[in-house]
Amino acid sequence: MAVIHLLDKSVYELIAAGEVIERPSSVVKELLENSIDAGASNITVEIKNGGRTYIRVTDNGCGIAPEDIPLAFMRHATSKIRYKDDLSAIYTLGFRGEALASVCAVSRIDILTKCKPDEFGIHCSLEGGEETCYEQSGCPDGTTITVRDLFFNVPARLKFLKKDVSEGNSVANIVSKIALSHPEISFKFIRDNKSELVTSGDGRLISAIYSVLGREFHGSVIPVDYSLNGVSVRGYVTKPLMAKANRAFQNFFVNSRYVKSVTCMVALEEAYRNEIMTGKFPGCVLMITLDPANLDVNVHPAKVEIRFSDEKPVYDAVYFAVKNSLMTFDAPMEAEISLKSDAPKKKQLSLEEIYKKPEKPIEQLSFSSSPAIFETAPMLKNTVDIYGTPPPRKPLPVSDIVGSTSRDDAKLRYKYIPAEKTEKTPKEFVKPPEEPAAAPEAPVISVVGEVFKTYIVAQRGDEMYLIDKHAAHERYNFERLRSGSASVDSQIVITPFKVRLSYDGHTAVSDNTDLLERFGFKLDPGDVPEVTVYGVPILLTDEDPADLLTRIADSLAEGKKSGGSEIYDDLYHSVACKASIKANSDSSSEELLRLAELVLNDNIKYCPHGRPALVKFTKAELEKLFKRTV
Numbered sequence: 001m002a003v004i005h006l007l008d009k010s011v012y013e014l015i016a017a018g019e020v021i022e023r024p025s026s027v028v029k030e031l032l033e034n035s036i037d038a039g040a041s042n043i044t045v046e047i048k049n050g051g052r053t054y055i056r057v058t059d060n061g062c063g064i065a066p067e068d069i070p071l072a073f074m075r076h077a078t079s080k081i082r083y084k085d086d087l088s089a090i091y092t093l094g095f096r097g098e099a100l101a102s103v104c105a106v107s108r109i110d111i112l113t114k115c116k117p118d119e120f121g122i123h124c125s126l127e128g129g130e131e132t133c134y135e136q137s138g139c140p141d142g143t144t145i146t147v148r149d150l151f152f153n154v155p156a157r158l159k160f161l162k163k164d165v166s167e168g169n170s171v172a173n174i175v176s177k178i179a180l181s182h183p184e185i186s187f188k189f190i191r192d193n194k195s196e197l198v199t200s201g202d203g204r205l206i207s208a209i210y211s212v213l214g215r216e217f218h219g220s221v222i223p224v225d226y227s228l229n230g231v232s233v234r235g236y237v238t239k240p241l242m243a244k245a246n247r248a249f250q251n252f253f254v255n256s257r258y259v260k261s262v263t264c265m266v267a268l269e270e271a272y273r274n275e276i277m278t279g280k281f282p283g284c285v286l287m288i289t290l291d292p293a294n295l296d297v298n299v300h301p302a303k304v305e306i307r308f309s310d311e312k313p314v315y316d317a318v319y320f321a322v323k324n325s326l327m328t329f330d331a332p333m334e335a336e337i338s339l340k341s342d343a344p345k346k347k348q349l350s351l352e353e354i355y356k357k358p359e360k361p362i363e364q365l366s367f368s369s370s371p372a373i374f375e376t377a378p379m380l381k382n383t384v385d386i387y388g389t390p391p392p393r394k395p396l397p398v399s400d401i402v403g404s405t406s407r408d409d410a411k412l413r414y415k416y417i418p419a420e421k422t423e424k425t426p427k428e429f430v431k432p433p434e435e436p437a438a439a440p441e442a443p444v445i446s447v448v449g450e451v452f453k454t455y456i457v458a459q460r461g462d463e464m465y466l467i468d469k470h471a472a473h474e475r476y477n478f479e480r481l482r483s484g485s486a487s488v489d490s491q492i493v494i495t496p497f498k499v500r501l502s503y504d505g506h507t508a509v510s511d512n513t514d515l516l517e518r519f520g521f522k523l524d525p526g527d528v529p530e531v532t533v534y535g536v537p538i539l540l541t542d543e544d545p546a547d548l549l550t551r552i553a554d555s556l557a558e559g560k561k562s563g564g565s566e567i568y569d570d571l572y573h574s575v576a577c578k579a580s581i582k583a584n585s586d587s588s589s590e591e592l593l594r595l596a597e598l599v600l601n602d603n604i605k606y607c608p609h610g611r612p613a614l615v616k617f618t619k620a621e622l623e624k625l626f627k628r629t630v
Contacts, residue, residue, distance in 0.1 A: 024055060028051065032178050034100070038059060042185070048191075059143055063142055074101060106157070108125075113144070122137065183201070184201060197211065206221075226320060229317065231317035233321035238284065240330065255295065274610070277611060286318065295309070443461030445601075468583075468611070468613050469592070470582055496534045522534045
């Protein structure tokens with residue numbers, strides 16, 4: 001029988017350190033968070049050999065008082081919190097009191113620190129957690145911590161470190177994330193005696209983005225600024241056409257802390273649904289601010305994972321913030337020769353405007369490309385969130401809508417004037433009401449022609465457009481199907497037939513008979529698990545309707561189980577594509593003009609798969625291209 005015994009301090013200190021310090025980047029992260037909490041405005045990080053042999057972090061913060069230095073390297077010693085209630089309102093990055101104790105337990109440390117009022121600073125050295133030197137020293141205000149020979153006393157951990165390049169890249173990634181989260185601090189990162197990153201510390205997030213993520217990312221973003229239900233979201237997101245091949249450029253910061261949040265990621269990507277190409281991912285730098293009482297950061301020692309007390313408000317705030325910015329600032333794709341977009345900025349849209357229901361009765365989509373296809377219908381964004389319920393339709397409070405006037409402003413504008421205080425004008429001198437000024441006429445849209453039987457050449461005022469007729473028409477039909485303002489023609493079969501489905505598929509079909517009827521299927525789900533089909537979509541050519549119905553049933557069942565709405569969009573994509581004008585097909589001048597008017601008036605920019613539907617040239621751009629202007 002094994003005997004229970006207490007571990008020696010040297011053993012349990014190493015075990016505890018392993019939970020916090022996994023690699024050199026873990027050390028840098030903990031030291032940077034301490035520097036930020038100390039109020040530093042300038043922080044320098046220097047590493048050598050990937051941080052394995054040398055790490056130095058220098059700041060100009062408040063420093064450590066001489067009497068506190070012995071406590072600073074003890075486990076569970078911290079200046080951030082004192083009582084258990086403090087855990088429910090954490091405003092600092094560090095609070096666990098484990099960072100310095102864990103670092104010094106597995107390395108050799110030198111610390112130079114000085115508080116502003118003190119005449120001298122303190123130099124302290126530790127090796128494996130044991131103090132080897134403590135003396136007065138001359139040094140600048142702030143703190144400099146040098147970490148050497150990481151894991152020198154834990155060879156098992158040392159051999160699992162990756163190559164110096166990989167470890168150095170991990171450190172650079174941590175410094176980059178923290179530099180983005182605090183644009184008011186000037187960061188400098190030096191790797192192997194070479195300066196690799198410098199931020200200005202001017203407090204502007206866009207400046208930090210330029211320094212950290214580069215010129216290309218900086219030029220591809222649009223601003224985000226929105227508040228909803230006590231959650232504020234600000235920052236920048238990439239334009240749909242500038243999407244990335246992976247999620248490496250998605251940066252979320254909650255209360256200035258870099259986090260990995262599935263809730264925020266799903267909300268971001270849902271806002272880009274049908275605006276971005278398949279297989280691409282949006283990039284972002286989003287600052288999310290909420291009450292710390294609704295947030296639990298004490299989930300993991302690394303403090304990257306967090307929990308929200310209620311994920312729904314956070315999801316809604318991120319989703320509507322990004323969606324609103326895309327609808328407001330994402331202008332049509334400019335040509336490569338573009339000088340500068342002169343399109344007027346649109347006002348921020350409220351939820352009521354985004355989710356306005358159509359007034360028009362349901363229309364029919366047919367396979368032909370006659371002008372009847374292009375009957376006008378409003379473009380809608382009537383999606384369903386990941387919780388399976390439509391977004392709230394009640395108006396937001398005025399204070400929650402960015403750019404709106406306050407209630408006090410409204411009172412001033414519409415102040416009631418009592419009748420007895422008004423001056424009456426003699427009847428014979430009453431001035432007739434002036435005719436309201438006529439609204440300026442919108443520029444006329446004209447079609448110049450068509451090239452390659454695929455692209456429409458259109459003009460509106462001083463702007464020229466190249467329109468992909470299939471992509472634009474597909475997006476138009478997709479939005480009508482998704483909003484419920486259009487349906488697919490059905491063809492009645494001579495002999496009804498039965499299709500056997502899985503039980504889950506039969507349930508899904510029974511629950512979505514109205515949706516399937518809009519897709520052109522007329523059926524009776526009375527014989528479980530079979531359905532009797534009386535009509536099929538007229539769009540079908542060589543495809544077996546039984547196979548198509550089976551796939552739709554399985555897809556609907558899968559979407560119901562996962563609670564996602566993407567499966568419905570996939571169905572809309574397929575039907576809209578079949579109902580749209582095809583590339584390399586003949587189109588009359590009337591059809592081209594009608595489609596151009598729909599695209600430009602409804603602000604269609606992308607097909608449902610995220611490909612651009614049009615490219616815009618201005619007269620000034622063309623004149624510069626042909627050297628008419630300088």
